[in-house]
Amino acid sequence: MDCAISRKKDSGAIFHMPIVSSDMFLGSILRTIEVKEGNSTKMLEKYHTDLSLVLMDDSTAQDLVCNACIRPINSPPYYTCGAHSQCNFLLHKFCVDLPLSIQDFLYTSVTKNLISPRLDEFFSLFRCCSCKKYCNGFGYVFGGSDSIFVDDVECSFAPRVIKHDSHKHHPLILTDTSSGIESWKSCCGKSCFYGYCCGLCNFTIHIDCARLPKTVAHKFDKHPLTLTFASSNSTDIDDICEFCEEDIDSKYWFYHCAQCDQSFHVKCIPSQGEFSKIKFGGSVKVPCHEDHPLTLARMMNLGSQRCGYCHEIIKGFKDGMALHCQDCDFWIHFYCGYRSCHGNISPPYKVYTL
Numbered sequence: 537m538d539c540a541i542s543r544k545k546d547s548g549a550i551f552h553m554p555i556v557s558s559d560m561f562l563g564s565i566l567r568t569i570e571v572k573e574g575n576s577t578k579m580l581e582k583y584h585t586d587l588s589l590v591l592m593d594d595s596t597a598q599d600l601v602c603n604a605c606i607r608p609i610n611s612p613p614y615y616t617c618g619a620h621s622q623c624n625f626l627l628h629k630f631c632v633d634l635p636l637s638i639q640d641f642l643y644t645s646v647t648k649n650l651i652s653p654r655l656d657e658f659f660s661l662f663r664c665c666s667c668k669k670y671c672n673g674f675g676y677v678f679g680g681s682d683s684i685f686v687d688d689v690e691c692s693f694a695p696r697v698i699k700h701d702s703h704k705h706h707p708l709i710l711t712d713t714s715s716g717i718e719s720w721k722s723c724c725g726k727s728c729f730y731g732y733c734c735g736l737c738n739f740t741i742h743i744d745c746a747r748l749p750k751t752v753a754h755k756f757d758k759h760p761l762t763l764t765f766a767s768s769n770s771t772d773i774d775d776i777c778e779f780c781e782e783d784i785d786s787k788y789w790f791y792h793c794a795q796c797d798q799s800f801h802v803k804c805i806p807s808q809g810e811f812s813k814i815k816f817g818g819s820v821k822v823p824c825h826e827d828h829p830l831t832l833a834r835m836m837n838l839g840s841q842r843c844g845y846c847h848e849i850i851k852g853f854k855d856g857m858a859l860h861c862q863d864c865d866f867w868i869h870f871y872c873g874y875r876s877c878h879g880n881i882s883p884p885y886k887v888y889t890l
């Protein structure tokens with residue numbers, strides 16, 4: 537993402553989606569807001585009392601993920617923690633200067649305040665109110681700092697009006713759709729309170745589905761995969777996902793390679809899946825494995841393992857999370873890690889039993 541993009545006020549813009557490169561998305565969107573005074577550096581004091589950020593210009597570094605917006609950092613410069621070389625705390629240049637408060641994208645009289653990751657939560661997870669994805673980045677909260685009404689950084693800067701290739705003839709307007717469940721079937725069938733709607737056609741897509749890039753890469757196909765919209769006259773009812781080998785319901789969107797005639801669920805694309813807003817890594821100590829800290833791992837690219845806590849299988853090659861000790865090759869379910877720490881108290885988020 538190009539964080540050096542100018543931030544001039546441009547709130548009347550209509551964004552044409554899907555965009556060709558997902559990396560540009562947040563950069564483009566951020567042009568729609570006026571940056572207010574202040575920056576997020578003071579939010580970081582929770583991490584390190586001796587916090588110092590260093591501007592890096594290393595173009596050879598790979599797989600860098602910003603701790604604020606959880607988007608890849610594809611080009612320098614970026615900031616990293618100057619005090620602890622192993623902590624992998626990274627920020628886009630833009631994300632260092634996130635405004636301390638913004639207006640809600642829908643209810644503009646509502647002000648939301650920037651919060652840094654919730655270190656009091658297990659792996660700092662919160663659930664974004666707008667896209668319903670779990671996230672351990674920064675967010676904007678409505679209400680007190682322990683409120684559950686948090687949007688992740690990307691959703692906080694969602695544009696009001698977009699043009700989308702899935703509905704070319706009318707603009708789509710960001711709308712509170714909590715009363716109109718009927719219109720949820722266009723992109724993926726999930727329920728959600730917000731969406732981009734065409735009032736004329738009763739057509740709605742989710743805020744995160746609107747952001748799906750036009751093309752994505754997947755290691756199972758050497759070509760770029762193209763986002764394919766559902767077509768009402770499609771006779772090709774079902775396809776099989778090349779990754780998970782489960783059916784693809786072609787009334788919802790999916791990714792396709794025409795050369796190889798291969799299809800993939802959106803949820804099976806790592807950069808777009810259910811856990812794509814979580815920065816993996818990090819570590820916690822849990823009582824059931826006291827010797828070493830456990831690291832948060834994504835099971836999408838890993839084989840199945842047996843949980844050292846409940847002894848059930850942790851399924852690999854699915855978008856799930858688990859905790860891992862590399863020294864001992866010890867694995868536990870994410871939820872079992874939580875239970876080991878908290879007994880039988882229910883976690884404040886969805887229970888991951890994969």
Ligand SMILES: [Zn+2]
Binds near residue numbers: 602604605606628
């Ligand atoms: Zn960022």
Ligand SMILES: [Zn+2]
Binds near residue numbers: 667668669690
């Ligand atoms: Zn979100």
Ligand SMILES: [Zn+2]
Binds near residue numbers: 725726
């Ligand atoms: Zn959707």
Ligand SMILES: [Zn+2]
Binds near residue numbers: 734737738739
């Ligand atoms: Zn329409």
Ligand SMILES: [Zn+2]
Binds near residue numbers: 781800801803
């Ligand atoms: Zn799949």
Ligand SMILES: [Zn+2]
Binds near residue numbers: 757758759793794795
């Ligand atoms: Zn291909």
Ligand SMILES: [Zn+2]
Binds near residue numbers: 845847868
């Ligand atoms: Zn378990």
Ligand SMILES: [Zn+2]
Binds near residue numbers: 825861863865
């Ligand atoms: Zn260990």
